[in-house]
Amino acid sequence: MSNIQNKDGDFLARRRQLLKLGAAGVPMVLTLKASATQPVHSALDCAFVIPDEVTILVDYDGKAWMGDDSIREKHGKYKTQDIERFKSNADYMFPDSTVPERFRPDECDTGQNDANGNDCGWGNDIDDPVGDNNDQDSCPADPPRETPWFEEEGEDGEPGNRPNDYSGNGNDWRHGGGGNGNGNGNGNGNGNGGWTDCYKVYKISRNTTITPADYLSGNGNWNLNGANGLYLLLAGKYLDTYGNDGGFPGISCLLSILNYLEMQ
Amino acid sequence: MSAGPNNDDWVWVANPDHYILHEIGDSTFAFSRVSGTTHMLNLVSRAMLDYLAEHPKTLTQIIAGFAAYLEVPPEECPSGVVRRLFGELDEVGLVERVEP
Numbered sequence: 460m461s462n463i464q465n466k467d468g469d470f471l472a473r474r475r476q477l478l479k480l481g482a483a484g485v486p487m488v489l490t491l492k493a494s495a496t497q498p499v500h501s502a503l504d505c506a507f508v509i510p511d512e513v514t515i516l517v518d519y520d521g522k523a524w525m526g527d528d529s530i531r532e533k534h535g536k537y538k539t540q541d542i543e544r545f546k547s548n549a550d551y552m553f554p555d556s557t558v559p560e561r562f563r564p565d566e567c568d569t570g571q572n573d574a575n576g577n578d579c580g581w582g583n584d585i586d587d588p589v590g591d592n593n594d595q596d597s598c599p600a601d602p603p604r605e606t607p608w609f610e611e612e613g614e615d616g617e618p619g620n621r622p623n624d625y626s627g628n629g630n631d632w633r634h635g636g637g638g639n640g641n642g643n644g645n646g647n648g649n650g651n652g653g654w655t656d657c658y659k660v661y662k663i664s665r666n667t668t669i670t671p672a673d674y675l676s677g678n679g680n681w682n683l684n685g686a687n688g689l690y691l692l693l694a695g696k697y698l699d700t701y702g703n704d705g706g707f708p709g710i711s712c713l714l715s716i717l718n719y720l721e722m723q
Numbered sequence: 724m725s726a727g728p729n730n731d732d733w734v735w736v737a738n739p740d741h742y743i744l745h746e747i748g749d750s751t752f753a754f755s756r757v758s759g760t761t762h763m764l765n766l767v768s769r770a771m772l773d774y775l776a777e778h779p780k781t782l783t784q785i786i787a788g789f790a791a792y793l794e795v796p797p798e799e800c801p802s803g804v805v806r807r808l809f810g811e812l813d814e815v816g817l818v819e820r821v822e823p
Contacts, residue, residue, distance in 0.1 A: 470766070471794060471795075473749060473766060474766040474767055474770065474793065474795075475793075475795055475799060477765050477766050477767045478767050478793065478795065478799060478800060478804070479799075481767055481804050481807070481808060482801060482804050486811060487764070487765055487767050487768035487771075487808050487811055488762050488763070488764055488768045488811040488812060488814075488815055488817075489762065489763040490760055490761070490762045490763075490815055491760070491761045491762070491763065
């Protein structure tokens with residue numbers, strides 16, 4: 460038996476801690492790669508399964524929300540009311556500029572009342588909670604202002620100083636169009652607000668297996684694309700912010716790879 | 724040889740003649756003479772390697788005895804973890820199947 464088995468209490472505690480990581484899926488054996496262009500590593504083989512369908516909503520500023528609500532889509536535009544509900548119920552939120560431009564919407568119509576004036580944009584500024592929408596009854600409330608990413612952004616953390624957001628006069632074109640629409644109440648027949656193309660939606664089916672190593676090039680650079688690539692990108696951001704708390708599916712697998720890459 | 728599919732009659736061992744160990748802190752670097760690759764083991768995978776080096780065992784015996792070897796309660800060492808740990812060592816060639 461190895462002398463490593465000559466153990467004290469601290470040694471046993473460290474080993475038990477590692478055992479817990481093993482139970483969480485962290486690989487216990489790392490294989491050093493043979494060359495810079497040929498990564499052969501058992502940690503890179505890890506994969507994880509998305510337990511439930513995941514929807515990722517990305518806005519024009521690079522913010523992202525992750526959740527499992529549905530968002531109706533028509534001709535490349537998304538139902539504004541669904542967007543707001545999705546944001547309110549999102550499991551995870553990521554601040555401005557989190558998502559690279561290649562994942563963001565290609566364009567963002569200024570949304571000048573394209574639904575018969577029934578505009579449900581985030582038209583309410585802080586000083587005027589009711590905003591100047593005329594059709595509040597058919598619109599969802601503004602999302603809560605105490606969301607975590609809210610405080611993380613801006614020089615002084617004041618929500619009101621964020622560009623293109625709540626500090627505006629209700630005409631924040633990036634979030635649903637002009638809040639000063641005439642709001643004649645006709646809506647689109649169902650009172651559910653308008654449609655917006657200022658977002659992009661990515662979906663990952665339940666039981667999808669993601670193997671992060673598939674998104675690594677031979678020289679160890681990430682090549683993230685598609686919905687799964689975006690998921691990995693957000694998982695990495697989550698890891699940076701919150702660490703490996705186990706709440707985000709796939710974090711342990713991703714962490715093992717990042718640790719491995721750092722060792723190279 | 725792969726650990727899965729497995730057969731309960733198969734017995735497995737880690738042969739110390741086939742690797743060289745070098746310890747740095749809690750980490751152990753295992754150079755496999757067979758494959759020519761080097762693997763980094765933590766305290767748990769190192770313990771598994773030592774456990775397998777004691778004498779040949781079936782996978783069932785490995786699963787049944789590893790918690791006691793680690794001196795932890797069985798609930799802290801689920802069979803799935805032991806199986807996967809064994810699989811990781813087998814996958815890199817540090818475990819060999821031998822005749823009973």
